[in-house]
Amino acid sequence: MKNEAWQAYGRHWKPVASRSQYVRQPLIETLDHFGYPRELQMVPVVESSYDPYVISSVGATGLWQLMPETASDLDVNQNKYFDGRRDIRASTRAAAKYLTRQYRRFGNWEMALAAYHLGPTAVQRRLDRHPWKPADGLRTMPLPPITKTYIRQIIGLIALQKDGLISFPKPFATETIKVQTPIDINALQEKAELPEHQIFRLNPKLRLNQYVDGKPETLSLRISKSRLQKVKQSLASTSNNHMQVTVASGENLDDISKRYNTSIQQVRASNPDIEVPLKAGQKLRLPVKLIKRFEAEGNPMLKPVSRQKLVADNSGPRI
CATH class of the missing domain: 3.10.350.10 (LysM domain)
Incomplete structure (x- = not known):
């Protein structure tokens, strides 16, 4: 898993780390305030490479790549002035709350991450047909290959950080x-x-x-x-x-x-x-x-969708 995560992100860590300096302060403060594990900070690496302006091919955006409908369900507001999916505190609280809910439902973080990527209903259907527990190993998870890769990369990034092979720079104060x-x-x-x-x-x-x-x-x-x-x-x-x-x-x-x-x-x-x-x-x-x-000027970092950087479609259905 560490090797897979290194190949995907470790060799290209510098731009991820650079972007993280702008947003990690409120992200970590939010995780700590609500008692969520700091390891969740690795999810945005795989979701968005720590670029809150990324929009996926299915319309998810923000560090945590929330879809509009899911954002509304999680009380992340959007209007003509603000997009809460790109609000670091609001989106972090919502995504961590969602992940924790899935952890309580499935009993382990592997399936919680699977539910974030694939959707909890799809995960439950697969588990009903092929029960799984962490002791069985990640390779035997009854999930699509792309979702298993997603989980392995996040777990691998956590391991790389613990081993000191990658690290985040101090966020901007x-x-x-x-x-x-x-x-x-x-x-x-x-x-x-x-x-x-x-x-x-x-x-x-x-x-x-x-x-x-x-x-x-x-x-x-x-x-x-x-x-x-x-x-x-x-x-x-x-x-x-x-x-x-x-x-x-x-x-x-x-x-x-x-x-x-x-x-x-x-x-x-x-x-x-x-x-x-x-x-x-x-x-x-x-x-x-x-x-x-007339129309006020928009945020200059927001580009038309047709020109927007797309998340490499490592995605299944977004939450």
Whole structure:
């Protein structure tokens, strides 16, 4: 099992470990708070390679690859502002609760993991036909090969960590702050001189970049402690009257004014230093009232499904 896990993940551990730094602090805190075993932190390695933005070919997303229906059943909320499946605390609590429920049902973690991957009803049907207990060995489990591989890899990763052959780096220290809306997160990141997309990496639950319609009135954001004062200073000196919009390829001032049903004069007045011709990716400022009437910009780390990185289909039915 260790060799299998090493071949699949150990040789490519660096990117997994790097991504984990953004999300492992709330994940471990949640497991510890509710008394779930820390070994469960290896499940997201196999599920998502610790990338909360991954979406599978069957529509599961987040570190724990929750399907929309299952998320709703586990009280993980989704709306136009947030996706709880990418909320590290909410999804970790839900997934660990689900796994623990399956452990109590089947009496061992091997079948609990099988139920997470294949679904508890399918697992029960197979056990009814071919009873199994851990002493029988993993190879004799009455499960599809892909599910047995899934279980072996997770158990193998746990063993590799215990043997010191793989380890997670210390997660980034963060503090949660509340910010008032309207807010343009990209503009805040630029003003606070944060690394690109840092707020979105620390807060993958966000669906939007711009929160402009007054709902919610405040956002809870995890911010790196090393940048916290800079962010607070930037918030204190930032006007909420204007938001950034991004110029699309081929757009000119006339296109921007038509997109937001305003005038070229208004665009120029809000951007006195504007240079033309416009360039793709260029940032312009517009009054919030214009953006409220149209579509606010989304989280830049969310890509259309057709272009989104897919989880290598190591998946059976997702929970």
